[in-house]
Amino acid sequence: MSRLTITMHHVRAALSGARRLGIDIVPLLQCAQIPPLLLGDDRARVTPEQFTRLVKALHHATDDEFLGLGPTPSRRGTFAMMCHACLGCRDLGSALDRAARFYGLFPGGPEMACETVTAGDGSVEAVFSVCNDLRRYEEGNFLSECVLIIGHRLASWLIGRRIPLRWARFAYPAPAHAHEYDILFGCPVRFGAERTAAGWDARWLAAPVVRDEAALAGMLRRAPADLLSRRDYGTTVAEQVRRTLVQALRTERPARLPEAGEVAARLAVSPATLRRRLQAEGTSYQRLKDTVRRDAAITSLVAGQEPIADLAARIGFSEDTAFHRAFRRWTGTTPGTYRLNGHAADSADRPERADRPD
Known part of the structure; x- marks a missing residue:
């Protein structure tokens, strides 16, 4: 099946924290089987599997679940403990409130909130938002987008249902790759808003949390990289x-x-x-x-x-x-060159894998 590929902008953004920390990014790209030459090509794209491998490699290299993008690192395992805390909640609303309070215990990270508001048409919406301004940090916009995406997709996972977004808004001007966002979020998007946030029908907050620890263990083996992969929700x-x-x-x-x-x-x-x-x-x-x-x-x-x-x-x-x-x-580029570059990245990675202890 054809799956949604990922723009090179997001690859560069994910790598920016490692660059700032002085980490050599070439081995990380090789581990993900992404040819380093593609980084300079704005039209190049990678598969979800390549991006997932890159995020996992960045987690290990930076020892930070925020990939070195935030003002302070988030130790590996923090996200897992937050998810464990959410499993004990009776419904999605209380789970999201607990998640926001959990991350509020760690200074310097993204501050999140989920509140209900009355929309212009009289309906009640749940608004999940990133409360603090991350724009002063390099690639802070990307980090806030990741928090928004993971928050929404974790919410869907907790209740075992796809929650369709009504809208998404971002507290910065439209970037050059703005056309990617409608597919990324599956809803109408707007830039230049007061706060980075997304909204959905508030009735979803009453949905019961249906996941258990066995399901969580499986999800965590792929998270949060799998949660960042672009999903087709069929809502547009x-x-x-x-x-x-x-x-x-x-x-x-x-x-x-x-x-x-x-x-x-x-x-x-x-x-x-x-x-x-x-x-x-x-x-x-x-x-x-x-x-x-x-x-x-x-x-x-x-x-x-x-x-x-x-x-x-x-x-x-x-x-x-x-x-x-x-x-x-x-x-x-041509199909042959694209395939050749991918094989070169794979070949360059093999000696390193062979020498790596089990």
Whole structure:
């Protein structure tokens, strides 16, 4: 299945704390099988698996669950103890309150809060926010985004249900990669807000906590790196279109991505309505189609086993040359070069792994 790839901006942001601490980042990239040459290419992307490996390597290198990004380190194990504390709560609202109070015991870290407010339409919303201003720290914006993402996805995990976000707001101007945020958060986003926060229906706060310690142990083996991976929650029209396209890539043989009119019919709207809704979300059918193909191609090239000609046919290109042109437009390089760089990173990592004690 095609999975959402991650922009190089987030890779650089995650590495910035290690750079500031004087840690050599090349071994970290090699451990994650991310070619160091890609760092300078704004169009390059990595798979969720690569990003997960990088975050885990950063945890060990910095000995800090905040990856060296915050004013003070958070010792490894702090997040796990917070999660253990939340398991004893009867519902999500009390669990989030306990999580905020838990991190409040450690000075210098992100301050969190979850409160209920009445929205403009009269409904009651739960607002999870980062209360302190982290902008004065290098990549503080990225750290606040991570806190927001992990807080929301941990909340969903605790109750065993996907909580759809209504909105997300950020206390800084829109960055160059602002178009990534609607996919990252799966909701309308706004920059230049008073506080970095996200809102959802307050009724979710009454949902019971259903996880136990056995489930927590499994989650912690992948956290928080897995929680940072981008998820498709299907709460926007763009996500629904993307899911339809991904499903077509998995099932259609020979490969054929549906036209915009076919997708509109599946979503029970007219083509014009679909076009307007996607435009309102800052995207288009063609852009989503390119994104699905791009992510599928990058995932395959990183794995390094599928012949490029077979890959091109599988994602719907009738000619290899058309695939090469499209991939260069998406990433600034050719499929062969992208795969070669990935293999070089993997090869460079192998001697280090062989020498590492068990």
